[in-house]
Amino acid sequence: MKPKIQDVAKAAGVSPTTVSRVLNNRGYISQSTKDKVYHAMEMINYIPNDLARSLYNQKTNLIGVIVPSTSNPFYGELVAEIEHACNTKGYKVLLCNSLHEADKEQEYWDMLQRNQVDGVIVVTYNRGVVPKNHSAPAVAIDHYISSHMHVVSSDNYKGGEAATQELLTQGCQKPIHINGPLTLDTPANLRRQAYEDVMRKNHKEPMTYEIPDVAYLNINMETIKRIFQDHPDVDGIFASDDLLAIKVMQYATSLGYSIPNDLKVVGYDGTDLIQTIYPELTTIVQPIAALAETALTVLEKQMQHENQPEKENVLPIQVKEGHTT
Amino acid sequence: MKPKIQDVAKAAGVSPTTVSRVLNNRGYISQSTKDKVYHAMEMINYIPNDLARSLYNQKTNLIGVIVPSTSNPFYGELVAEIEHACNTKGYKVLLCNSLHEADKEQEYWDMLQRNQVDGVIVVTYNRGVVPKNHSAPAVAIDHYISSHMHVVSSDNYKGGEAATQELLTQGCQKPIHINGPLTLDTPANLRRQAYEDVMRKNHKEPMTYEIPDVAYLNINMETIKRIFQDHPDVDGIFASDDLLAIKVMQYATSLGYSIPNDLKVVGYDGTDLIQTIYPELTTIVQPIAALAETALTVLEKQMQHENQPEKENVLPIQVKEGHTT
DNA sequence: TTTTTTATGTCAACCGGTTGACATATCATG
DNA sequence: CATGATATGTCAACCGGTTGACATAAAAAA
Numbered sequence: 194m195k196p197k198i199q200d201v202a203k204a205a206g207v208s209p210t211t212v213s214r215v216l217n218n219r220g221y222i223s224q225s226t227k228d229k230v231y232h233a234m235e236m237i238n239y240i241p242n243d244l245a246r247s248l249y250n251q252k253t254n255l256i257g258v259i260v261p262s263t264s265n266p267f268y269g270e271l272v273a274e275i276e277h278a279c280n281t282k283g284y285k286v287l288l289c290n291s292l293h294e295a296d297k298e299q300e301y302w303d304m305l306q307r308n309q310v311d312g313v314i315v316v317t318y319n320r321g322v323v324p325k326n327h328s329a330p331a332v333a334i335d336h337y338i339s340s341h342m343h344v345v346s347s348d349n350y351k352g353g354e355a356a357t358q359e360l361l362t363q364g365c366q367k368p369i370h371i372n373g374p375l376t377l378d379t380p381a382n383l384r385r386q387a388y389e390d391v392m393r394k395n396h397k398e399p400m401t402y403e404i405p406d407v408a409y410l411n412i413n414m415e416t417i418k419r420i421f422q423d424h425p426d427v428d429g430i431f432a433s434d435d436l437l438a439i440k441v442m443q444y445a446t447s448l449g450y451s452i453p454n455d456l457k458v459v460g461y462d463g464t465d466l467i468q469t470i471y472p473e474l475t476t477i478v479q480p481i482a483a484l485a486e487t488a489l490t491v492l493e494k495q496m497q498h499e500n501q502p503e504k505e506n507v508l509p510i511q512v513k514e515g516h517t518t
Numbered sequence: 519m520k521p522k523i524q525d526v527a528k529a530a531g532v533s534p535t536t537v538s539r540v541l542n543n544r545g546y547i548s549q550s551t552k553d554k555v556y557h558a559m560e561m562i563n564y565i566p567n568d569l570a571r572s573l574y575n576q577k578t579n580l581i582g583v584i585v586p587s588t589s590n591p592f593y594g595e596l597v598a599e600i601e602h603a604c605n606t607k608g609y610k611v612l613l614c615n616s617l618h619e620a621d622k623e624q625e626y627w628d629m630l631q632r633n634q635v636d637g638v639i640v641v642t643y644n645r646g647v648v649p650k651n652h653s654a655p656a657v658a659i660d661h662y663i664s665s666h667m668h669v670v671s672s673d674n675y676k677g678g679e680a681a682t683q684e685l686l687t688q689g690c691q692k693p694i695h696i697n698g699p700l701t702l703d704t705p706a707n708l709r710r711q712a713y714e715d716v717m718r719k720n721h722k723e724p725m726t727y728e729i730p731d732v733a734y735l736n737i738n739m740e741t742i743k744r745i746f747q748d749h750p751d752v753d754g755i756f757a758s759d760d761l762l763a764i765k766v767m768q769y770a771t772s773l774g775y776s777i778p779n780d781l782k783v784v785g786y787d788g789t790d791l792i793q794t795i796y797p798e799l800t801t802i803v804q805p806i807a808a809l810a811e812t813a814l815t816v817l818e819k820q821m822q823h824e825n826q827p828e829k830e831n832v833l834p835i836q837v838k839e840g841h842t843t
Numbered sequence: 844t845t846t847t848t849t850a851t852g853t854c855a856a857c858c859g860g861t862t863g864a865c866a867t868a869t870c871a872t873g
Numbered sequence: 874c875a876t877g878a879t880a881t882g883t884c885a886a887c888c889g890g891t892t893g894a895c896a897t898a899a900a901a902a903a
Contacts, residue, residue, distance in 0.1 A: 195889095197888095197889055197890080198889070198890060198891095199889090207851075207852085208851070208852050208853075209890085210851080210852070210853080210854095210891090210892085211850090211851060211852075212890095213890065213891060213892080214850095214851090214891095214892095216890090216891095217890095217891075217892095219891090219892085220849095220850085220851090221848085221849045221850050221851080222849095222850070222851085223849080223850060223851090226850080226851080240628070240631045240632055241632055241889090241890080242573075242632070242634060242888090242889050242890070243632040243633045243634070244569055244572055244573045244578065244633070244634050244888085244889075244890090245573055245858085245888070245889035245890040245891085246889080246890060246891080247569055247858090248567075248569045248570055248573060248857095248858045248859065248860095248888090248889085248890080249857070249858045249889090249890060249891050249892085250858085250890090250891080251858075253569065258613075262598045263588045263594040263595070263597045263598045263601075264591075264594055264595045264598040264790060264791065265594075265791075266589075266591055266594065266791060268594075269588040269589055269590075269591065269593075269594030270588070270589045272588045272613070273587045273588045273589040273615050276588075276613055276614070276615050277615065277617075280614075280615075285612055285629065285633065286612065286613045287610055287611065287612060287613075288583075288597070288601055288611045288612075288613040289601070289605075290598055290601050290602065290605075292602075303565070304610065306565045307565055307566055307567070307568040308568045308569070308610065309567060309568070309569050436794065436795060439795045440794075440795075443797075465589060466589065466590075466591060466791075467795075469761065469765075470761060470764045470765075470792075470795070470796070471795070472768075520859095522858095522859060522860080523859070523860060523861095524859090532881075532882085533881070533882050533883075534860085535861090535862085535881080535882070535883080535884095536880090536881060536882075537860095538860065538861060538862080539861095539881090541860090541861095542860095542861075542862095544861090544862085545879095545880085545881090546878085546879045546880050546881080547879095547880070547881085548879080548880060548881090551880080551881080566859090566860080567858090567859050567860070569858085569859075569860090570858070570859035570860040570861085570888085571859080571860060571861080572888090573858090573859085573860080573887095573888045573889065573890095574859090574860060574861050574862085574887070574888045575860090575861075575888085576888075
């Protein structure tokens with residue numbers, strides 16, 4: 194059997210209460226007793242049972258993280274940053290990949306509640322999927338999950354503006370925007386709004402296409418093909434994420450377009466991975482580490498029941514000029 | 519306060535024991551009582567406390583997963599597959615990113631033990647970093663962590679053979695191999711062994727380079743530059759992972775090499791992501807989903823104290839012919 | 844010397860749920 | 874009607890650690 198506090202007490206020749214006092218640094222303890230206790234713990238290989246501690250303390254230091262899938266580099270990096278931020282502050286991460294499925298997401302919420310997580314960071318789509326009694330503090334990254342949930346996002350409007358402006362500045366006459374499903378209520382929709390606003394401001398008609406499915410790594414090429422069929426004279430494309438931008442470029446190149454001469458492309462997200470293997474891509478860089486840290490900070494405030502006036506937390510984006518514009 | 523079993527009992531007009539019996543499907547319970555209890559749980563929004571359950575049952579259904587970082591697409595996809603496999607079987611994933619740091623890894627091991635995980639899946643480097651009393655069942659993917667730990671890996675020798683053979687078949691006279699740090703004791707070293715064996719079998723002198731640091735997303739270009747300085751006539755490169763292969767190709771192209779005419783390149787891993795955005799890359803595809811599933815299966819057997827004769831579990835790889843060879 | 848402060852022990856209750864032992868009552872079956 | 878299967882209740886112990894109340898004794902300060 195695993196050694197317990199009783200065993201440590203016996204080995205150290207003290208009472209269980211004293212061992213607990215040493216472990217939690219409470220009350221008066223002499224240095225010699227501390228040494229004895231720590232030594233005994235080493236000797237018998239004692240490992241505190243956090244389950245029992247958490248049960249009594251009503252605090253698990255567990256943070257639930259729900260993302261579509263760590264397969265996608267954006268979420269992979271975001272999860273890595275979240276985990277890092279959590280680890281720094283002593284929290285542990287329970288990982289959930291919702292795979293864009295609403296029922297899975299619901300199940301994960303329930304699971305997290307059963308496991309008494311102290312908080313949830315959710316980066317996912319399905320609005321309305323909130324635990325019946327959303328007792329645990331929660332914060333969303335880049336998605337409006339429910340009206341009362343705090344949101345951390347990057348400045349999607351500015352990002353959309355910058356991307357569109359970049360295309361226009363580089364001389365595009367007919368920049369087209371491609372985005373994900375608009376049924377999702379996400380701040381990312383502001384990118385499209387910004388695109389449309391900038392286009393109109395420049396007396397151009399906005400043209401947008403929508404990728405119907407959210408199947409990240411297997412992007413449906415139909416929409417991309419349709420763009421080039423409908424508009425063979427397209428000279429600029431603002432894609433709502435880098436993977437999409439790359440797919441567009443691949444297809445355009447196969448059709449004989451030269452980038453950036455015939456066609457300019459701007460992506461979105463700017464993950465380290467894509468910047469490493471596709472450094473030529475012009476893209477809007479989201480502050481992934483800052484998103485993670487801010488989300489955790491906001492969550493911590495909630496956990497400590499501090500009131501937070503701002504429901505939304507918007508972080509600045511960066512434009513990374515590559516060679517595709 | 520959160521409702522507990524007592525509250526459900528009161529609301530349903532039964533005893534706490536009966537509620538527990540309903541929850542755990544033990545003993546005799548009438549359908550009407552079941553209904554009453556479930557209804558009461560709905561009414562008062564009861565959520566079972568898995569902490570308390572786990573404490574008594576001595577089983578948490580938690581699996582610790584230690585990887586270098588989900589930022590890397592290979593680990594990102596592997597973690598996604600592991601999490602999926604776990605979820606299917608009712609396990610929950612505690613995620614740990616070791617960032618290749620031995621002390622972090624040690625800390626994570628301790629943390630997982632404190633949290634009473636039922637098992638650990640470890641995909642990481644630092645041999646020797648094993649919990650003093652490695653009480654929890656554990657299985658390693660693609661790394662020899664300690665002599666008594668079970669290992670699941672893909673057929674690295676065959677992969678190395680296939681990659682080298684591919685280059686030779688395509689007419690390379692001087693294929694060079696680049697691998698990660700050899701100080702790490704990983705089955706991946708078999709790739710290099712296979713490369714050397716195949717080269718010798720073909721009466722060629724093996725030439726290998728080693729990337730000293732394991733800094734995934736910021737590959738040290740020095741080694742790559744040196745290769746082209748030392749061997750301007752290189753006509754084939756077998757890189758030990760896809761990211762490295764891509765970096766090599768970028769640098770070679772910048773020097774004026776044409777791929778695959780002047781230089782042929784084979785990568786390794788074949789993640790969905792790289793295959794999506796770099797479909798032209800010839801690479802050796804690791805069976806990521808199978809690695810995850812097998813690791814969990816092996817782990818489960820350990821958790822159920824079934825004896826397993828084979829310490830190593832080797833899964834087949836696939837060659838994906840692209841246009842870089 | 845008296846009073847604090849420091850140091851440690853004993854004991855029981857608690858966190859929330861599980862389980863075995865035992866009692867009791869209803870119902871169906873032989 | 875006797876018997877066994879079904880259904881539910883009561884109670885206490887347990888999982889492993891925490892904590893407050895209270896007692897006691899030695900060391901330090903007044």
